[in-house]
Amino acid sequence: MRFPIFASFIVFIIYFTIFTKRAEKKRRKSDLEFWEKEQRANLVRKRSLDCLDYIVIPYDTLPMDLETSDETVAQCIRELKELSGEKIVNFTGISNTDLKLAYGTANITPLSQYDQNYTIMVRILQDWAKRLYDLNHHSQALSILEFAIKTRTDVSASYYLAASIYAEEGRFDQIKHLILTAETLNSAMSGPIVRTLRKSYPDIDLPHSS
DSSP: OOHHHHHHHHHHHHHHHHHHHHHHHHHHHHHHHHHHHHHHHHHHHOOOOTTOOOOOOTTSSOOOTTTTHHHHHHHHHHHHHHHTSSSOOOTTTTHHHHHHHOOOOOHHHHHHHHHHHHHHHHHHHHHHHHHHHHTTTTHHHHHHHHHHHHHHHHHHHHHHHHHHHHHHTTTTTHHHHHHHHHTTTTTHHHHHHHHHHHHOTTOOOOOOOO
């Protein structure tokens, strides 16, 4: 019995060694490609940012005067107003290297700030909508969530809360729209959001993802 066990062990070692070497070779190739791309990106000259898809917060259509005595709501409104003079762009899923290739190395600092502003904005919108929902202002919460989703946020809670409100109102066609939107997100959260919505609302008439 010892020989078959020993032979199996040797075969395992051989396959493990081959797998490890292939994985290491693939990693080295990936690292080389990354640094070559990064080197090219660092040589790109500064380009105009006029063509960016800037996000404008629609203060006039959001419920800015609702429940302002509530501490959480007041803080969200205050923080959102602080973004009024800032430039906001959604760069979710786009690396700094790709940003430098597209707009030049000299623009990476403002571009990063625009993206950070976006991250702050969608976090505020989710917190604000959730608090208004808890205070039983469902339609107003939904208006906030719809704006966030229109900007292609990948905050999963925003999709789930919006879907919950749509379900309460019997607007299942809008849940379908949420799923279709989530499927096109340039984010690692796309899959989890879609799977959760499909599982939560299995009767939605959509083809199953492959």
